[in-house]
Amino acid sequence: MRNYTLDEIFDMGIKFHHYTNTAYPLRVNSMAEYELHDVAAIRSLVEGNIRAQKNLNLYVHVPYCKARCKFCEYVVMNDPNEVPQDKYVDYLLKEMEMYRGIVGQTPIVGYDLGGGTPMYLTEYNLKRISESIRKFNFAPGVSWSIETTPVIASKELEKLKMVRNLGYDRISMGFQTVSATLLESLGREGGKSIYEQAVRNIRLAGYKRLNIDLMYGFLNQSDEDFANTVKYTIAMDPEYITLYRNRYKGTKLEKESQGVSLFKANRQYEIAYRLLREAGYMANVGKNTFSRVEGDLGTSDYLTTRVVNATSYIGMGLGAQSFVGNYLAYNLGCDNHKMDRYFAAIERNELPINDIADMPLAEVRAKALSVMFYFGFISMKSYRERFGEDFREVFANEIKYLEDNSLMHFVDDDTFMLTEYGSHHLYGIIPFFYSQRSKEEMFQMAARILNPEKGESIYLETYNRKQYDAPSVAADLVVISADKKRILLITRGNHPFANCLALPGGFYTPTDDTIENCAIRELREETGISLSASDLQLIKVSSGNNRDPRGWIVSVAYLVQLKADAKPIADSDAIMCKWYDIAELCNMQLAFDHREIIEKGLGSL
Numbered sequence: 001m002r003n004y005t006l007d008e009i010f011d012m013g014i015k016f017h018h019y020t021n022t023a024y025p026l027r028v029n030s031m032a033e034y035e036l037h038d039v040a041a042i043r044s045l046v047e048g049n050i051r052a053q054k055n056l057n058l059y060v061h062v063p064y065c066k067a068r069c070k071f072c073e074y075v076v077m078n079d080p081n082e083v084p085q086d087k088y089v090d091y092l093l094k095e096m097e098m099y100r101g102i103v104g105q106t107p108i109v110g111y112d113l114g115g116g117t118p119m120y121l122t123e124y125n126l127k128r129i130s131e132s133i134r135k136f137n138f139a140p141g142v143s144w145s146i147e148t149t150p151v152i153a154s155k156e157l158e159k160l161k162m163v164r165n166l167g168y169d170r171i172s173m174g175f176q177t178v179s180a181t182l183l184e185s186l187g188r189e190g191g192k193s194i195y196e197q198a199v200r201n202i203r204l205a206g207y208k209r210l211n212i213d214l215m216y217g218f219l220n221q222s223d224e225d226f227a228n229t230v231k232y233t234i235a236m237d238p239e240y241i242t243l244y245r246n247r248y249k250g251t252k253l254e255k256e257s258q259g260v261s262l263f264k265a266n267r268q269y270e271i272a273y274r275l276l277r278e279a280g281y282m283a284n285v286g287k288n289t290f291s292r293v294e295g296d297l298g299t300s301d302y303l304t305t306r307v308v309n310a311t312s313y314i315g316m317g318l319g320a321q322s323f324v325g326n327y328l329a330y331n332l333g334c335d336n337h338k339m340d341r342y343f344a345a346i347e348r349n350e351l352p353i354n355d356i357a358d359m360p361l362a363e364v365r366a367k368a369l370s371v372m373f374y375f376g377f378i379s380m381k382s383y384r385e386r387f388g389e390d391f392r393e394v395f396a397n398e399i400k401y402l403e404d405n406s407l408m409h410f411v412d413d414d415t416f417m418l419t420e421y422g423s424h425h426l427y428g429i430i431p432f433f434y435s436q437r438s439k440e441e442m443f444q445m446a447a448r449i450l451n452p453e454k455g456e457s458i459y460l461e462t463y464n465r466k467q468y469d470a471p472s473v474a475a476d477l478v479v480i481s482a483d484k485k486r487i488l489l490i491t492r493g494n495h496p497f498a499n500c501l502a503l504p505g506g507f508y509t510p511t512d513d514t515i516e517n518c519a520i521r522e523l524r525e526e527t528g529i530s531l532s533a534s535d536l537q538l539i540k541v542s543s544g545n546n547r548d549p550r551g552w553i554v555s556v557a558y559l560v561q562l563k564a565d566a567k568p569i570a571d572s573d574a575i576m577c578k579w580y581d582i583a584e585l586c587n588m589q590l591a592f593d594h595r596e597i598i599e600k601g602l603g604s605l
């Protein structure tokens with residue numbers, strides 16, 4: 001395997017951002033080389049790791065929904081009537097009893113009933129699951145969390161009350177969006193009247209911990225639509241609001257993924273972050289769940305302990321995932337969403353596991369650290385307790401790189417946290433902590449999957465040219481270092497030419513007043529370098545009709561010769577901003593007609 005540099009890993013993570021998220025590993029069969037297949041060996045691995053834990057989390061999976069949403073990546077039956085839910089719960093309870101015999105009196109510090117849609121089950125089956133889970137040894141004060149849909153919550157007040165009385169004091173439901181057009185395209189039932197009745201019923205049922213999920217990063221989702229969704233949800237006054245970026249992988253929308261740039265996803269997160277903070281919802285940068293309850297992170301005990309403390313968790317139910325000690329397992333049904341083999345294994349008194357990997361330390365670290373980034377920080381104490389080693393020593397090179405590039409910093413002795421700048425580049429950071437095997441896998445998958453031409457074609461199909469007057473006007477800057485040997489280039493964050501090298505610059509807006517002010521603003525936003533109009537030397541106006549695939553865009557280009565060296569910091573729609581040797585320009589692929597502009601600028605020196 002090749003040892004990739006940190007620059008190479010960061011760059012590829014950014015380009016492959018739809019896959020390098022907090023979900024690990026990258027593929028379902030990534031851990032095949034570590035898998036066990038002997039029933040006795042599997043049982044021994046599970047029992048040994050579970051009994052070695054000081055505490056545990058439990059997750060129970062319900063694979064029923066009224067309909068499968070197009071963005072869903074989870075194990076959900078396509079037809080909820082295919083297998084009677086009474087039968088499924090019968091076998092689920094048997095699996096729970098198997099694990100209860102292994103877990104014994106180990107304290108349980110978190111529990112979620114998720115899916116799918118748990119509230120799709122009858123009251124009878126919800127009671128059965130809850131009575132069975134109560135037999136585990138819960139630590140004092142553990143909060144139980146359950147998921148519902150707005151449609152069910154709007155219609156079944158009595159079921160909400162019953163579930164609250166069973167002990168579930170936190171409830172979560174997904175609005176996802178208030179855009180009727182987007183809801184229809186996603187195959188999801190919803191609407192403002194449904195949402196409002198759902199919230200009323202949840203409050204009538206006595207819940208004081210309500211979370212509402214919103215999704216962003218869809219191809220056909222405008223910034224305005226998403227901002228309206230956030231504002232509407234704030235008006236519903238839930239205790240918590242969670243933002244989920246659409247992850248595409250394994251969904252019916254996966255083919256659209258390359259048309260959605262990291263720039264768009266980051267921009268929509270920033271819109272929500274600003275609106276939520278202004279409304280009194282708190283979260284550190286990079287965190288997805290926002291809470292208006294002081295001292296409450298907003299997530300369930302199950303998720304909080306998983307993320308912050310890397311607490312092991314046992315998943316029970318069709319296709320459920322477990323990560324305990326050194327093993328990662330997926331239950332039967334994870335591949336085909338069918339129940340027959342799940343039932344058969346339980347009939348044989350076997351743990352209904354489809355795949356289980358006895359992972360080496362590097363893979364266990366990678367799994368735990370990827371999940372920790374859900375909150376945007378890593379706890380030194382939690383890492384040491386989980387792995388018995390010093391995070392600062394194990395990842396000294398990565399820490400130095402992240403600090404030197406203003407991506408993460410220590411806010412205290414325990415907490416290594418994303419900066420605001422780092423939160424925009426999260427998907428380049430997470431792969432730093434992958435195993436060597438998974439880094440190699442990332443590069444191989446990217447080579448096979450990434451297709452810039454396809455991504456640009458998908459993007460242009462939905463691009464609205466009318467958002468700019470024709471012709472649009474842009475400023476570009478040829479910035480030369482003080483020694484005249486280097487040129488400043490950015491890596492574009494948005495289509496067209498996403499992830500390509502280009503000159504700093506961007507569109508003129510009426511608030512700029514002059515094109516010179518536009519050039520100064522764009523340079524400051526994209527590179528952090530401030531200039532005055534007297535520093536600009538006009539070198540070229542490019543006005544060809546075909547120089548930009550979005551339409552007729554006129555570029556006014558300026559030459560800037562810096563009097564002293566400057567350290568650039570990428571921002572705005574620039575993913576990266578770096579100095580490059582002018583002598584190497586001949587080997588670089590540049591966006592638009594920027595090579596011609598550079599040649600014109602260098603010729604005037």
